[in-house]
Amino acid sequence: MxxxxxxxxxxxxxxxxxxxxxxxxxxxxxxxxxxxxxxxxxxxxxxxxxxxxxxxxxxxxxxxxxxxxxxxxxxxxxxxxxxxxxxxxxxxxxxxxxxxxxxxxxxxxxxxxxxxxxxxxxxxxxxxxxxxxxxxxxxxVGAYALTEPGAGSDALGAKTRADLSPDGKYYILNGTKQFITNSGFADIFIVYAKVDGDKFTAFIVDADSEGLSTGPEEHKMGIKGSSTRQVIFEDVKVPVENMLYKIGKGHVVAFNILNLGRYKLSANSLGGSKFALELAATYANERKQFGNPLASFGMIQEKLAEMAIKTYVTESMVYRTGGLLDEMMHSLDTSGPDGGQVAAKGVEEYAIECSMNKIFATEALDYCVDEGVQIHGGYGFSAEYTIERLYRDSRIYRIFEGTNEINRTIIPSTLLKRAAKEELPLQETIDALKTKITSGSIARDGEEGLVQAAKDIFLLTLDASQQKYGKDLAKQQEIVGRLADLSMQAYAMDSAWLRAQKAVVNEGEAKAKLKLSMAMAYINSTIGLSEYTAKETLTALAEGEELTNLLENLKKLTQYTLRNTVALRQEVAAVISENGKYTA
The missing domain is CATH 1.10.540.10 (Acyl-CoA dehydrogenase/oxidase, N-terminal domain)
Known part of the structure; x- marks a missing residue:
């Protein structure tokens, strides 16, 4: 089993x-x-x-x-x-x-x-x-109408109302939705409104309903080919049978769907990163400066390598999470009338991973398109080159499906909620780590040791954060954001390394060499960032002798020797240049 x-x-x-x-x-x-x-x-x-x-x-x-x-x-x-x-x-x-x-x-x-x-x-x-x-x-054609002019990330702050008609046959909707994709040609809208002004509820609304109209197309920085408009409801009659799920349970629909939306957006971002790298590698191979291809210059090689490494890590995270979701779906009985809700609950189990994927993948995409433009030089700023469009299109990804800031708040809060419900042995793991720390320095053997160090750094910092703020931790967004980054870096390092190790066993070390090089480069480059983020956070949490003790404990967790990441990136760049595209 x-x-x-x-x-x-x-x-x-x-x-x-x-x-x-x-x-x-x-x-x-x-x-x-x-x-x-x-x-x-x-x-x-x-x-x-x-x-x-x-x-x-x-x-x-x-x-x-x-x-x-x-x-x-x-x-x-x-x-x-x-x-x-x-x-x-x-x-x-x-x-x-x-x-x-x-x-x-x-x-x-x-x-x-x-x-x-x-x-x-x-x-x-x-x-x-x-x-x-x-x-x-x-x-x-379907569209999703959640965001409002005055309620973006705060979805539950929506003002759109739904009032039952006197004859009980309709809900009458009034309000405005903002930035709705597909709105210019949609046939139906999934609309969220508050029944009687306070019960957040989902509805299916036909686009040809009387009183429903759309505003003009938004003039956007990117994704210009998609339709984005306001959707306006003025006494729109929605048959009661078009209510989705239950009155007052619209948040259950919205948030479960967003988990899946975040995950799919990370897969979109992965595709975009691969496209940007292919454009950049092809251009670097063809464009000559000082009599040599751009791809022969060290700084360009380093850019191509880092684009490939971030793409590899994204790919490892995305398909690892996809595998978890797949296993979950196969374990559930979704054959009954509530099968969809059972599936939604299964997806919710990986809300933390979905948010991590969304943040990491969209920020990796932004890195890749930015460096893609840089490699193209002045031509990258020209609309004649595809990389210019990719650069503009990518920016919205960090805002869609809950901003990356909102997703960062979700990660630690969800983890702590599950620990409080005893769904995860978080405190037991922290206590075991404290026992290890009191025994002295913890030796880190190779990349597997560094991956564990990243996890331990997060647990140490989380514990100190809880000790300081307790239940008020969620209000300390600067701390919460750094905790999210520490946990996400651990998931990224872990996913990249596990994939490489699996490849070594299944394919042999020679065939897995590129994966190993990319994983090692990422891990060795990121562990120092994790250590610094933890130091910065701990310094905000304590002072005096308490801070000294915390920093000493952190030092015990981070006894390691770095690899030559410059050489690792040179290996990666050579393969990418030769193939002219992302390769793993």
């Missing part, structure tokens, strides 16, 4: 590398889905990118229908409702490939994720039968 890992448990012990899902574990079916999705993006989306950016009327809908014909829209939809009902690795692959497609990734993501998953997971059989077949085919 497979033991399902608890969300956040990676911090509390060692994971067997063989239990990790990695891209090297793709089945033939997974590879076929990758070819299909990547081919669709290249042949249909990228080939029409200029027209898409100009918002050519009908093009987004046509592309959605094309994706639907290939089964790419219905990957999360049950077969009984016209979907292809794929596993989580397959849906991750599709999201990664869509990450190459610029603004269409937002259009298709709005269709297959937040615009339809509320119905998949929380809809009634009638609601599913009415809407899901059309969403899967692309004949019905």
């Amino acid at each position: 497979t033991i399902i890992a608890k969300g956040g448990s990676f911090l509390l012990g060692r994971t067997d590398p063989q239990t990790l899902f990695t891209p090297e574990d793709f089945t033939l079916e997974h590879k076929m889905i990758f070819r299909t999705a990547a081919g669709f993006v290249k042949d249909n989306v990228l080939a029409q990118m200029d027209d898409l950016e100009l918002k050519t009327e009908g093009l987004n809908r046509k592309l959605l229908q094309g994706a639907g014909e290939l089964g790419l829209n219905g990957s999360e939809i049950p077969e009984e409702y016209g979907g292809t009902e794929m596993d989580k690795i397959s849906t991750t692959i599709i999201a990664e490939c869509m990450g190459w497609s610029g603004s269409f990734a937002m259009t298709q993501g709005g269709q297959t994720g937040i615009g339809s998953m509320p119905i998949v997971m929380f809809g009634t059989p009638k609601q599913k039968a009415k809407y899901l077949p059309g969403i899967g085919s692309g004949e019905i």
Whole structure:
């Protein structure tokens, strides 16, 4: 029997590398889905990118229908409702490939994720039968209306109202939603409103409802090919049968869907990072300066290597998390009428990992597109080169699906809540670490030791933070943000190293050499950052003798010898330059 890992448990012990899902574990079916999705993006989306950016009327809908014909829209939809009902690795692959497609990734993501998953997971059989077949085919376009002009990250602060009509047949909606993807051509909206002004509730609203209108298209920095507008509700009548789930339980729908949305956005970001690296590597190989290719210069090599390393770590995290989600789904009985809600609860188990993926992947993407522009030099600033669009498009990713700041607050708070419920033995692990510390310095043997050091650094700092602030810790956002970064760095290091170790066992050290080099470079470069972040945090938590003791304990956790990361990056850069694209 497979033991399902608890969300956040990676911090509390060692994971067997063989239990990790990695891209090297793709089945033939997974590879076929990758070819299909990547081919669709290249042949249909990228080939029409200029027209898409100009918002050519009908093009987004046509592309959605094309994706639907290939089964790419219905990957999360049950077969009984016209979907292809794929596993989580397959849906991750599709999201990664869509990450190459610029603004269409937002259009298709709005269709297959937040615009339809509320119905998949929380809809009634009638609601599913009415809407899901059309969403899967692309004949019905979905949109997700949560954000409001005065309530962005504070979703529960929404002002849109829903009042039951005197005859009890309708809810009457009034309010305005802001920044709604697909709103210019959507057929349905998943709308959140407060019944009687206080019960946050989800509804399915048909776009042709009387009183529903949209504002003009937003003039955006990037993702120009996607439709983004205000959606305005003026006495819009919504049949009572179009309420989703339960009155006052809209937050359950919204937050569970956002967990999945964050994860898929990390896969989109992974695809974008690979695209940026390919553009940069190709340009660096072709462009000559001082009689030599750019790719021959050390600083350019270092940029290409670091782009590849961050992409490798992202890929390792994303597919590790996909594997966890897949195992969870396979362990659940979702055959009953509440099967969607059971699945949503399963996804919620990995809310911590979903937030970590979202933050890391989107920030890695920003790094990759930024360095991609730098490698292109002045041409990178020209709209004639694709990297310019990638640079603009990437910026929204750190804001979508809950800002990275909001996601940083989620990580420690969720971990502490689960520990308080005794779902994770957090305090026991901290107590065991304290016992180790009192015994003297802890030797760190190689990268595995450094990965454990990263986990221990987080636990030490978390304990000191709790000792200082207790239940008020959540109010100390500067501390919470640093705790999130420490835990995320540990997950990133752990995922990169475990993947490399699994490859060594399964493929041999020679074939795994590139993975080892990228993992070692990342780990050795990041452990010092973790140590500094902890020092900075501890200095904000204590002073005098207490601070001295904390810093001494930290020093005991960080006795290690660094590798030559410059040489490791040179190895990575040589492979990337030779292949002209991301390689692992």
